[in-house]
Amino acid sequence: MTRPTSSDQSDPPAARYRMVVTSGHGHTDTAALADQRLRGWLKQEGYDEPPAAPAPPVAGGAAPPEAARHRIGDRASLDLDAGPLRGGTGRYLRRRVRQPAPHGVRQTTLTVATPSGGPTWVRLEAEHLPNGPGVRSSGRVPVPGLARDLLPLLDASDGPAAVRDRPAVVGPRAVDRLIDELCDPDRRLPIVVASVPADLDRDAWLADAVRPAVANLTGLAVLYVLDHAARPAFNLALEYHPVYGGAVRTYLPGLDPAARGDGVHHPVMSRRLLEDDPRRAAAILAREPRRLAADTPLPDVLADVPVLRTLPLPPAPPRPGSPAAGQDARGARTDQEARDAQAAESAEAAEQSAREEQAGADELQRIRRQLQHAERLERSLLAEADDQYEALRHARAQVRVLTRRLVSAAGPAAADPAEVAGEARREEDANPATFAELVARLGEFPSLVFTGDVKEALALDERNAGPGWARLAWDGLLALQDYADAAARGRAHGDFKQWCEHTPPDCHPFPPRKAVRGESHTVSTNAKWKKERMLPVPHAVDPSGRAFMGAHLRIGGGGTAPRLHYLDDCSGTGRIYIGYIGLHLTNTRTN
Known part of the structure; x- marks a missing residue:
C-alpha cells in the first residue's frame, strides 16, 4: 500500500488548514484542555476511547520524548508524544490523528509548546495527505470542528488581539484599541473588519451577511464588525485604509497607516458581493488568510518541536479460532523474535527518516522566513513607489502649466511658483x-x-x-x-x-x-x-x-x-x- 505523503510543500493552501495562536493558560492547563477536547472530538467521530496519554516531563527537564501509537478504529490511528523542545529550553505535547479519506488520509495534528518563561503556543493543522507523490490533494480542507471548540477554551490570542470564532462588535470606545492591534508590528494573523451599511440594523447585518462571510476564517484571522458610531472615528484614523458602506476589509500584517500606497495590499470586499453570492464571498475572504497561514514561518518555539517519529501500529489481536490464536508457546516465541527483529529494523529506518524530515522542516522554515522578508520588502517598495509617483505627477503637472504659460507669453506671472503649484494641484484634483x-x-x-x-x-x-x-x-x-x-x-x-x-x-x-x-x-x-x-x-x-x-x-x-x-x-x-x-x-x- 502506498504511504500517504505530506502535502506541506506541494499542495495549495486550500488543501491544508493551519491555526497558530497563543493560549491564555499555562502549559499544563493548556495541554489538559487540548487533550480533553480532543478526546471529546474523537468520541463524536465514533472512534474508540484512546488510552491515557504519556505525561509530559517537568518544566526544564531533560527526559527523553515519550511516544506511543494506538489504533482507535478501522484504519485510524492516534499518535501521542511529549518531551523537551530541541535545545532543551521548553517542552511540548503533540497529538496526531489519522483517518481514512478518499484517495488518501485525513490528518489532524494538535501541538502545544511552551518555551522557558514564555507563553504557551497552540498549533492545529488539518490536511489531506494523498496516496503517493503523483496524487494531488482533492478539495478544500474545511475548518475543523476542533478549532471552533478550542478557541474559547484556550482564551486564544494573537498578540493583544483575541482570536474568536465569530466577530466582535467594536464601539467608539474600542476604536483606539483596534487601531493598536492593526498596527502591532508583531501580529501574525490578518484582521478582518466589517462595516455596517448606514441604512441597516447592525445585528441584522451581522447575522445575515457578516457571520456567513467569515465562517471559513475561524482560527485564521481576528474578526471585528464596526458599529455605526465607531466607523467615522475608525476611517478618520485610517485615512488611506478605510472601510464603509457594508464592505469588509482584510488588513494583513505589516499595515502602514501613514503610507497612501499601502492601501492596495489590504483587499476590500463590497457589500454587493456579500449579498449577491455569500458562498463565493466566504471563499474569497478565506483565500488570503489560508495562504498566509501556510506561508508564514512558525514561531521559534513551534519550529523547535522535533518532527514526529511515527511508530509501528500494535498488531491487531488475533480473532478467536484463527491459527495465531491457537499456536503453542514455542511458535509464539519464534514469532515474537521475528517481530522484535523487524521492530529494530523499522526503528532504525524511522530514525533515519526522522532525521531527513527534520532537515526538510528546518529548510522549509528558512524558506518561509526569506519569503516573508521578500514580501514585506516588496510591499514597502511598492508603497514608496506609489508615493514617489504621486510626487512625480505633481511635478510634471507643474511643467505642463509652465510650458503652456511660456508658450502663451503670460508674462511675469508665469514664473510665480505658488501660482504654478496651485494651478497644477487644481489640475490634478480634477x-x-x-x-x-x-x-x-x-x-x-x-x-x-x-x-x-x-x-x-x-x-x-x-x-x-x-x-x-x-x-x-x-x-x-x-x-x-x-x-x-x-x-x-x-x-x-x-x-x-x-x-x-x-x-x-x-x-x-x-x-x-x-x-x-x-x-x-x-x-x-x-x-x-x-x-x-x-x-x-x-x-x-x-x-x-x-x-x-x-x-x-x-x-x-x-x-x-x-x-x-x-x-x-x-x-x-x-x-x-x-x-x-x-x-x-x-x-x-x-x-
Whole structure:
C-alpha cells in the first residue's frame, strides 16, 4: 500500500488548514484542555476511547520524548508524544490523528509548546495527505470542528488581539484599541473588519451577511464588525485604509497607516458581493488568510518541536479460532523474535527518516522566513513607489502649466511658483479618484473608444479604496489620447511604448515600463488565455466583432495587478479601442 505523503510543500493552501495562536493558560492547563477536547472530538467521530496519554516531563527537564501509537478504529490511528523542545529550553505535547479519506488520509495534528518563561503556543493543522507523490490533494480542507471548540477554551490570542470564532462588535470606545492591534508590528494573523451599511440594523447585518462571510476564517484571522458610531472615528484614523458602506476589509500584517500606497495590499470586499453570492464571498475572504497561514514561518518555539517519529501500529489481536490464536508457546516465541527483529529494523529506518524530515522542516522554515522578508520588502517598495509617483505627477503637472504659460507669453506671472503649484494641484484634483468617476468621463477622449464591460472596471473600486489605481489609469488614457492625436497628424514616430519613452514636454506622460506591447508567446498561444483577450471592436475593425488585444497598460502591482488592454487602430479608423479595464487576466502567474 502506498504511504500517504505530506502535502506541506506541494499542495495549495486550500488543501491544508493551519491555526497558530497563543493560549491564555499555562502549559499544563493548556495541554489538559487540548487533550480533553480532543478526546471529546474523537468520541463524536465514533472512534474508540484512546488510552491515557504519556505525561509530559517537568518544566526544564531533560527526559527523553515519550511516544506511543494506538489504533482507535478501522484504519485510524492516534499518535501521542511529549518531551523537551530541541535545545532543551521548553517542552511540548503533540497529538496526531489519522483517518481514512478518499484517495488518501485525513490528518489532524494538535501541538502545544511552551518555551522557558514564555507563553504557551497552540498549533492545529488539518490536511489531506494523498496516496503517493503523483496524487494531488482533492478539495478544500474545511475548518475543523476542533478549532471552533478550542478557541474559547484556550482564551486564544494573537498578540493583544483575541482570536474568536465569530466577530466582535467594536464601539467608539474600542476604536483606539483596534487601531493598536492593526498596527502591532508583531501580529501574525490578518484582521478582518466589517462595516455596517448606514441604512441597516447592525445585528441584522451581522447575522445575515457578516457571520456567513467569515465562517471559513475561524482560527485564521481576528474578526471585528464596526458599529455605526465607531466607523467615522475608525476611517478618520485610517485615512488611506478605510472601510464603509457594508464592505469588509482584510488588513494583513505589516499595515502602514501613514503610507497612501499601502492601501492596495489590504483587499476590500463590497457589500454587493456579500449579498449577491455569500458562498463565493466566504471563499474569497478565506483565500488570503489560508495562504498566509501556510506561508508564514512558525514561531521559534513551534519550529523547535522535533518532527514526529511515527511508530509501528500494535498488531491487531488475533480473532478467536484463527491459527495465531491457537499456536503453542514455542511458535509464539519464534514469532515474537521475528517481530522484535523487524521492530529494530523499522526503528532504525524511522530514525533515519526522522532525521531527513527534520532537515526538510528546518529548510522549509528558512524558506518561509526569506519569503516573508521578500514580501514585506516588496510591499514597502511598492508603497514608496506609489508615493514617489504621486510626487512625480505633481511635478510634471507643474511643467505642463509652465510650458503652456511660456508658450502663451503670460508674462511675469508665469514664473510665480505658488501660482504654478496651485494651478497644477487644481489640475490634478480634477482627475478622477475612482473607476466609477473614470468610466463616467470616458467620453472626454475623442480618439479613444471603450468597448469593454463596465462592471470589470467598477469592481476595481472594491479592491482598492485609494485613488492610486484610478489616477494611474487616467494618466494612461490621457497619454493614449495625446498619442492618438499625434498619430493622426503623422507625428507619433512609432507605437505607444516608443511615445512613452520620448513623450513631448507639453503632452501627458506615462511610465514606459508600464506600457507593454503584447503578451508573451505562452499566453498568445494558449487557446483559453488568448480567448480572454479577444475583446470587442467595431465590425469596421474586424468583421467578427472581436480582436486580440495583447497590448496593455499595467495599472498597479501586487497580486491583483489591474490591466488596461487596448487595440491601436490609429492607422486604420484613427481610433484606439479599449476592450478591458479590470483585474489581471489569466496567465502563467495567475493561473
